[in-house]
Amino acid sequence: MTSYVFRVRVLPNPPLEFEPDTEVWRDIEVDGSHTLADVHEAIFDAFERWDTHGYEFIARDDEGIALRSYPHPQLYDGGPSWPPMDDEEIDRFIDQAVPDDVSEDAKQRFRDLQSNPPAEGSVTGTTIGDLDSEGVETLSYTFDMGDNWEHYIELQDTREESLDGNPAVVNEQGAAPPQYPEVDD
Template identity: 75%
Template sequence: MTTYGFRVWLHPNPPLGFEPDEEVWRDIEIDGSHTLADFHEAIFDAFERWDSHAYEFITRDEDGIALRSYVHPQLYDGGLSWRPMDDEEIDRFIDRGVPDDASEVAKDRFRDLQSNPPPEGNAADTTVEELDPEGLGALSYTFDMGDNWEHYVELQETREGSLDGDPTVVDEQGTAPSQYRDLDDDQ
């Protein structure tokens, strides 16, 4: 078995008042046999959250293009990873949101994945190993679809051998924000 070391960066979230002066991240070691639901729990604990919500992982290629969605077990219905886009929507997105230097191959891959989305995966039934972390471009993770706590997850290292237990935080930077904005601060 393989143990993976991932760095999980928490993106700023201005609507919730989270705009840190330094990057906020956690390094998490996780065994390849752990599920994405286990990885979610590790991230949940690492950022000191307490109130459970829906979440989603999205695998991305080397160009940042979304390849497949893996959702919270209670949201899983075996449907598509995302809503298909029609040609006009895809063209509009490429014109406005894709860098000019993106290759035609990447644009074609985006076009195909948006018009023919893959089936979603169940986070409780998908192991970290099944994602082929060394072959991925990146992984994104969103927690609480209402507040949209977005994270960027990148493989930092791999090593042979298994963890003797749960995923573990091995390093960190920055202070985790409160899960909910303190509305008293607005008064």
């Protein structure tokens, strides 16, 4: 079995007064047999969170195109990963938000995935090994859909050995932000 080390960066969140001077991240080692639900738990613990909320992973290809969503088990219904867009919406998005140097192949993949979204994936039924075999390059992860703690997850290293036990933090930078901002009395 293969083990993977992922760097999980928590992105700035100005509404929650989290705008660090340096990146805040945790390197988390997982085994190919760990599920996305296991990865969620590892991230939850690594950033010292205590109040559970909904979350979602988005699998992305090497050009950042969303391939499939993996929502919290209570939000999962096996439906489309996102609402389909019509051709006009897709054209408007490409014109306004996609850099000019993006390949026509990538734009066509985006068109196909937005007009005909894939079914949601299951966080409890999808392993890291499954994502590796599907060519997933990065993940985005949103925790707490109200406060929108956004994370960017990318592969740092792989090893041809199994990880015994649960996912583990193997390196870190920066203090974990408080889950909620301080409230003045």
